[in-house]
Amino acid sequence: MQWTKVLGLGLGAAALLGLGIILGHFAIPKKANSPAPSDLDLELLETVMGQLDAHRIRENLRELSREPHLASSPRDEDLVQLLLQRWKDPESGLDSAEAFTYEVLLSFPSQEQPNVVDIAMTLPPPPTVGPTGDIIHSCHRTEENVTGEQGGPDVVQPYAAYAPSGTPQGLLVYANRGTEEDFKELQTQGIKLEGTIALTRYGGVGRGAKAVNAAKHGVAGVLVYTDPADINDGLSLPNETFPNSWYLPPSGVERGSYYKYFGDPLTPYLPAIPSSFRLDLANVSGFPPIPTQPIVCSLGCPAHNLNGTLAPATWQGALGCPYMLGPGFRPDGDFSADSQVNVSVYNRLELRNSSNVLGIIRGAVEPDRYVLYGNHRDSWVHGAVDPSSGTAVLLELSRVLGTLLKKGTWRPRRSIVFASWGAEEFGLIGSTEFTEEFFNKLQERTVAYINVDIAVFANATLRVQGTPPVQSVVFSATKEIRSPGPGDLSIYDNWIRYFNRSSPVYGLVPSLGSLGAGSDYAPFIHFLGISSMDIAYTYDRSKTSARIYPTYHTAFDTFDYVDKFLDPGFSSHQAVARTAGSIILRLSDSFFLPLKVSDYSETLRSFLQAAQQDLGALLEQHSISLGPLVTAVEKFEAAAAALGQRISALQKGSPDPLQVRMLNDQLMLLERTFLNPRAFPEERYYSHVLWATRTGSVATFPGLSNACSRARDTASGSEAWAEVQRQLSIVVTALEGAAATLRPVADL
Amino acid sequence: MQWTKVLGLGLGAAALLGLGIILGHFAIPKKANSPAPSDLDLELLETVMGQLDAHRIRENLRELSREPHLASSPRDEDLVQLLLQRWKDPESGLDSAEAFTYEVLLSFPSQEQPNVVDIAMTLPPPPTVGPTGDIIHSCHRTEENVTGEQGGPDVVQPYAAYAPSGTPQGLLVYANRGTEEDFKELQTQGIKLEGTIALTRYGGVGRGAKAVNAAKHGVAGVLVYTDPADINDGLSLPNETFPNSWYLPPSGVERGSYYKYFGDPLTPYLPAIPSSFRLDLANVSGFPPIPTQPIVCSLGCPAHNLNGTLAPATWQGALGCPYMLGPGFRPDGDFSADSQVNVSVYNRLELRNSSNVLGIIRGAVEPDRYVLYGNHRDSWVHGAVDPSSGTAVLLELSRVLGTLLKKGTWRPRRSIVFASWGAEEFGLIGSTEFTEEFFNKLQERTVAYINVDIAVFANATLRVQGTPPVQSVVFSATKEIRSPGPGDLSIYDNWIRYFNRSSPVYGLVPSLGSLGAGSDYAPFIHFLGISSMDIAYTYDRSKTSARIYPTYHTAFDTFDYVDKFLDPGFSSHQAVARTAGSIILRLSDSFFLPLKVSDYSETLRSFLQAAQQDLGALLEQHSISLGPLVTAVEKFEAAAAALGQRISALQKGSPDPLQVRMLNDQLMLLERTFLNPRAFPEERYYSHVLWATRTGSVATFPGLSNACSRARDTASGSEAWAEVQRQLSIVVTALEGAAATLRPVADL
Structure with a gap:
């Protein structure tokens, strides 16, 4: 063989071998040590979207709302079993599911001795205790049995949970919504409040606050009713209301918890397991100080019968007659002028077992990262809307994902945890106890918490509350899902028509609301600092001014109510399921976490601007500079933007999973950096320096806003001004600390 | 060409290509996507051990202790520059280094008006304020210039930092160590304490506590001296003391901080950056309530001159004469019986700049995991032992690692952060401000904190304080390093001769001490919950009973003192450098974190047993069960053991880096689960429910121990017994939560 041939063959062979080596090295992904970076699978996402079934949601809802399921009731326990059964189903269940039971303090009306509100003819002699006098009118104790579902033995009488028992009697006064200002107005009008019974309407202030405000003026008892102006767009006749429309029938009464805080009242900061330390009842704060009872509005109509002067214009309601202030009844009305109102409350506090049900789909690659999705299970009565609409969606989501899982066709990158919370209606008890029991595990590992409580308030538009980092994933999800209404809009495009704002960065976008403490997300965002969101379909505000859907917390919140009026066809439920489902998949399956910290x-800029505009001059007068806050916001902005750029750059290459994990940790843990358990020690659980309750009027950092509103009328150098400075430093430290966690991890 | 040839060539080509593909795929490690799991390199470890040079440590110490470098002094600032220069050295420096400056409240004696303690002949007339009367004896204000280093202008006068200024006068009483019991004993003896000056000796109780205890009894001022019995093994003559031995010369006076808490006094929980909110001085707590001054023991000798009865046997010291209680001087002594002691303290509080210096070696694989190693830089005078022995070691360690880094031969898997803290002597101020400023970043990412303050107290044996998870890495390191003493023992084998215990798991092992708040590890363990350790070489307790090395906090703590007496040849310094260096490398380079959580x-078992044995009956009397605690400890044990088994199993295979990261996170974050910022709200920074200060006598969980000791004499149902139950629940919740974080991450 010629040497040129040998050389040629040799060179060819070397070239081929070399090509092979190159192909082998670069073209075949290595499997052994690091799993290939799995990423969101858009095809799978489409499959899930397609499989989320409106009809099945409807059937879930029918079953869930078949019977009243008050927290800790036998039916509530049945639903615990239903959830466990679904989540352990071999065909469509999760990897595992378990119930976690807590022993918590709930409040119920007495079954033997129902709460009563009477009008009595004569004054009792002073030493007598308890309702006396000739009863001339007794209010309805229960709602009218309009659809056959309001009369069952498991329909709990309307009551104010945690209101103390007692039997006050007194002249009736009308106190509007029972705010501090309302009682001050009555005082200004010269009305003696000591020993009276205050009639208030729902709204304007938290339930329990009405009694707190009343008690400060010596009021002996509080009645609360729902005015048709606030819930029924003014309508109140039977033919205008359910079952003829979505409006509340005249006999409807809103139940609710009147406890100020959340979590089990006896075990703040500790899980309410049987062995936990429990406060002595005498040391429990946050219960209403005086007997309180919600009543039927037809009875409560202050228009018909009250004496005294005409109430201010903003106090007037929709009962079709002028609202008077009292005290007492007018001589020419239905009752004699000296008639007193007897309020008899026999509520009882009881330690009860209440369960959370948890289920998990184990993550394939990062099982220690949790995407947590939850809703409460307990209702006041049938609770078709609140909370079963959310639970019906939850069950459909877990069925679809569980089926894919059991078929072996899919397992998410990260773990997905489903939760059905107990005793939310009494004050977010199940979710709060859960966060207390598993504080560190959750805080270290939870990517985000998604709450769907009432899935559908109404069927006009999506409504999302959440912290800023979740905005982008919500937008991405909703842009890809068709809106249930007419036309071919995406949920996003429909949403932007109802709620929008002009973003300096993005232009016109749907606006997310901020998270208060209205549902189980509260302990996650405020106590644990976990990025959270609450998702629902809701009203067209041009069509109703209802404070909330009209049958809220009444015995009229039933399956038929949803099926006929709220969401016939369940397409809004489906839209919520798809939105939540897409968000869950994006959070659990994306290689890079879709949390946009920048x-x-x-938010920070807007808080800063509000501080500068509305507090700047005042602060300057007291020699307090906003300069460090400006610097801190700027540092945050720069660090967040730079992190975004690093992620974008990496996304263009094929980054190492460990490198991505490190970046994802920065994204996931950002929200934690805003927690400071020493910022508001008097505000139980509230530790998030950006989202704590704001009572001050300026829409800025809550600690700063509240401290300024308290300091405003004090002299420079007062304790109150020192607190302003302290709160400012707390925010600056949090923002500087947050920026430090966003910078490259090996920066000093 | 024949078809067989073509086929042959084709097959050959295909085979070559195939071989190439196989070689390329399997034989060449992929660089791009996932770095090969680097692990501890034993050869490199040997290199580092070999390069840590005793002579260079000695030269470092000579330079560091050349001049006094009190916190915030010009020389302290010079040393900041020295550190920056070393850590930025192109040949032996780190990746980056930076100084972080805080504005902190320090306390200094006045330079114009030195603190004075006099004995005056006559009583001043009542309205007079300030020292009056004929001065018949004036105490030494400074230490004797024995070696030429005690007389310089930068030698700060002995003083009690943070003691208030004031000029009390009164009869002298001897109050032993100034404990609560000591003052009660004086009271029992019928001695009127009101208006007296209490002479106390160092030891037995924290510096500031002496004044707190004294003030409760109306004492007007406190003097503190060092008794030769406590520090000098009874010796006190000039020829028995430095520079003739390691013992304290008669004129030596211990300086120190008398502040109760740690961290900058004006900015608790906030970093002391210039803009931070500062407490009004009137609102600062923790300073001694009355003027206090440390004095020379020869003056203070209560034996010579005091009146009254003989002090109890345990109060007697080594000044060679019976110690009397007072009050006042004996008529036949050096001073007349009505002579008063005038204490004039002119300390001033000053806002001063104090810097930390930080330097980092960026991790190659997990740069967001920090192994943090630190020591303070400031001293009271020359501070050759305290803290320069530690800083000399720190500089040698950073030189050796920095040189390897700059040569390009090594970069650790995780980041290594070196820290030189400012103003430790005033109350761990630099390190505390650092943890306040970077709370979240550090808490999320720090693997462990290693503290080497005084590197060498004496040259007999290693002494380590630390939390249990660091025990195994300390053992591994010390088994491989030769002990500096005679013979061929390892540091471990030498250590076990001095400090040992019988472990139920391992048999006889060296015993680690627990971490109090004696140096800069305190904020890391108590406030951040980071696994921490403190390393030093120390005494043979059979050869000295000295409370601490004799020249501690005096002007005699100089280079020559170390060079001649403490560690001639610097082999103990080298042993500490090797121990710390090996631990740093093991923590930063091991694939699996060498933290053994099981x-x-x-510890938990021993705390539980102490509770059962010493508190069980008492708790039972008050209907408090230890059952839930038993269960919680068992759950922790099971979860920790199972995690250990999972790690062992994985170590046998070739685990995925992400999988190891998840396990390492469980190990790293365990310590955090023991933090509860609401457990001891009155104990500033102390949040670790296992290591908070224990004042109760039972060696169990501190919250339980302390609460029981307060409740012991109260009736069942008291607030104090409720607190016992609360503390028990806090521990149970922490242990249950800790166990939950150790279980497989996808367990519910």
């Missing part, structure tokens, strides 16, 4: 910059 | 089980 979206916090807009 | 070693916490022994």
